[in-house]
Amino acid sequence: MDNTTMEKLKKYKKHIMNSKFDIGFFFLIENLSKFIDLIDIDIYISENPAFVPENIYKIINLSGKFKMLNLRNIFITHSPKNQKVCFSYKDKNIIFNNDLLIKTESDILHYIILNASQFISLEIIHILLKSSALSYIMLNSKEFLEEATKKDTDINKLIYIYLTVITMNFGGNFNRAILFQKKDDTYVVLRALGSADEKEAHLIWEQLEKNNYSFKDIIKNFKQKAYFSSLEKRIKNFKLSKYTIFKYKLFKEFLDYDTATTIPASALPKKLVKELDIIGECAICSLKSENKDFGFILVDNRFNHKPISNEQLYILDYFSKQTTVLWENKLFIDTLKFEAQQDFLTGFYNRRSLDKFIESLTLSGKSKIGIVIIDIDFFKEINDTHGHDKGDEIIKTLSEIIFKNIRSEDKAFRFGGDEFLLILDDIDEINLFRIIRRINIEFREKTGASFSSGGIVCKNSQKIYKCIKIADKLLYNVKRTSKGQIKIK
Known part of the structure; x- marks a missing residue:
C-alpha cells in the first residue's frame, strides 16, 4: 500500500482497524497464496465512512495482512450506491457491487466460487474441504484430551491413546506409528501401533470399516498388554545408538527440528530402514519439552503408499506436542505417588x-x-x-x-x-x-x-x-x- 493510498484511507482508519473477516477467510487466503502470486484490488468507496459497507473495510484490512492482495487503487465516490470492489487476477475480473457488499460473508464466498476462474474456484473448494477435515479432527482432539488427562490414564495408556489418534482415520491416518524413547544417548522402540505386513493392514482396515469403530470405542476397550500390535512385537527394543545417529548427520538434524517433518528413507540409518521395512518417505517428530527429551515418533504410509500430506504433518505435530506436555505432567504426578x-x-x-x-x-x-x-x-x-x-x-x-x-x-x-x-x-x-x-x-x-x-x-x-x-x-x-x-x- 503506497503513501497516496494510505492518505486516502486515513479517515477510514478507525473502521478498518475494527473490522475483521471470519478466521476461516484467513485460512483460505493463506492457502491460496501458495498458488497465487498477486491479485490486484481496486476499491470505490463512499466519501462518508458511515455509508461504507463493513465488508469493504474487511477487504482493506485483509489486504494489509497478505502480500497476495495488492490494494492497487482507491477511488472516492459521492454516491454510496456506486461503491464496489474489483478483483483482477490475470485476465479474469470479479466485481463486488454495493448490493453484494452489504450481504453476509457466506454470500460473498458463494459469489466468488461461482464467478472466479475454474482454477481458483476448485482451489477454494479444496481448501474448504481441507479446513473442514481439520476442524473435525480438532473436535476429536477434545476426546483425546479428556481421555489422556483422566486420573486412571497412566503413561502406557497415554501413549496408546496418542498412537491411536495418529493412526486412525479421524486423526493422522498414518499406517504405522513407532515411538522411540530416549535413554541417555540411545533411542529405543518403546511402543508401536500398526501392522506387520500389508495383508494384515488390509484385514484391519476392513474390520474397522465394517464395525465403524469410534475413537471412544477403541479407548474404552483398551487393556494393558505386552504389545500394542504385531508390529511392536517384531521391533520391540530395537535400538539406535548415539554412534549410529552421529554417523547420519542429516537424520540427527531432523531429530533437532521442533516441528513434524517428512524425511526420505535415504537419510535414515540403514539398520533402521531394514528393521522397520521403510520405503520412500516417512515423517518424524521430536517429543521435547523445556526440561526433557522424551524421544521421537516415526510414522509412515507404508501399506497404502500415499504421499504424506501437509494435513497429516500438522496433525502429527499438534498431537505430539500435546502428548509431550501430558507425559511430562504424568511423570511429576507419578513422582508424588511413588512414596506409597x-x-x-x-x-x-x-x-x-x-x-x-x-x-x-x-x-x-x-x-x-x-x-x-x-x-x-x-x-x-x-x-x-x-x-x-x-x-x-x-x-x-x-x-x-x-x-x-x-x-x-x-x-x-x-x-x-x-x-x-x-x-x-x-x-x-x-x-x-x-x-x-x-x-x-x-x-x-x-x-x-x-x-x-x-x-x-x-x-x-x-x-x-x-x-x-x-x-x-x-x-x-x-x-x-x-x-x-x-x-x-
Whole structure:
C-alpha cells in the first residue's frame, strides 16, 4: 500500500482497524497464496465512512495482512450506491457491487466460487474441504484430551491413546506409528501401533470399516498388554545408538527440528530402514519439552503408499506436542505417588517406583547424584544353609543400617531379591564412598555377612540411565574379582 493510498484511507482508519473477516477467510487466503502470486484490488468507496459497507473495510484490512492482495487503487465516490470492489487476477475480473457488499460473508464466498476462474474456484473448494477435515479432527482432539488427562490414564495408556489418534482415520491416518524413547544417548522402540505386513493392514482396515469403530470405542476397550500390535512385537527394543545417529548427520538434524517433518528413507540409518521395512518417505517428530527429551515418533504410509500430506504433518505435530506436555505432567504426578510404593520387608521403595523415580529424575536438572548398587555376598548360600527366615533377617538388618546412614532426601530401592540401589542427593565421590563403607562395616559387625557395591556420581540428570549401567558394571567387576569391596568411580 503506497503513501497516496494510505492518505486516502486515513479517515477510514478507525473502521478498518475494527473490522475483521471470519478466521476461516484467513485460512483460505493463506492457502491460496501458495498458488497465487498477486491479485490486484481496486476499491470505490463512499466519501462518508458511515455509508461504507463493513465488508469493504474487511477487504482493506485483509489486504494489509497478505502480500497476495495488492490494494492497487482507491477511488472516492459521492454516491454510496456506486461503491464496489474489483478483483483482477490475470485476465479474469470479479466485481463486488454495493448490493453484494452489504450481504453476509457466506454470500460473498458463494459469489466468488461461482464467478472466479475454474482454477481458483476448485482451489477454494479444496481448501474448504481441507479446513473442514481439520476442524473435525480438532473436535476429536477434545476426546483425546479428556481421555489422556483422566486420573486412571497412566503413561502406557497415554501413549496408546496418542498412537491411536495418529493412526486412525479421524486423526493422522498414518499406517504405522513407532515411538522411540530416549535413554541417555540411545533411542529405543518403546511402543508401536500398526501392522506387520500389508495383508494384515488390509484385514484391519476392513474390520474397522465394517464395525465403524469410534475413537471412544477403541479407548474404552483398551487393556494393558505386552504389545500394542504385531508390529511392536517384531521391533520391540530395537535400538539406535548415539554412534549410529552421529554417523547420519542429516537424520540427527531432523531429530533437532521442533516441528513434524517428512524425511526420505535415504537419510535414515540403514539398520533402521531394514528393521522397520521403510520405503520412500516417512515423517518424524521430536517429543521435547523445556526440561526433557522424551524421544521421537516415526510414522509412515507404508501399506497404502500415499504421499504424506501437509494435513497429516500438522496433525502429527499438534498431537505430539500435546502428548509431550501430558507425559511430562504424568511423570511429576507419578513422582508424588511413588512414596506409597514400598517393599514390605525392608521399607525400601520397590522396583516399580524406581522406574518412575528415575524417569522423573531426568527432568530435575540435578548434578552430583550419587548412585550405588549393593549386592549381598553369598546370599543364596545363606538361604540354602540357614533358611529363608535368616535371609530375610539379614536383608531387614541391612535396610535398617542403610536408613540410619542416609538422609531423608536420599532414596533407597530394592532392586532385586538381595540387590539394592541407593540414590543420594548432592554428594561427591569421597562422601559417597565414606557412607557406603560405614554401612558395610556395621553390616559385617551385626550379621557376619558382607556386600559388594559399585557406585558413581552422576553429573547430569539426563544421563541417569547411563550412570546406573556404569554402577552395575562396577558391581559386577567387584563380585567377579573380590567380593565385599566397594568400587566408586
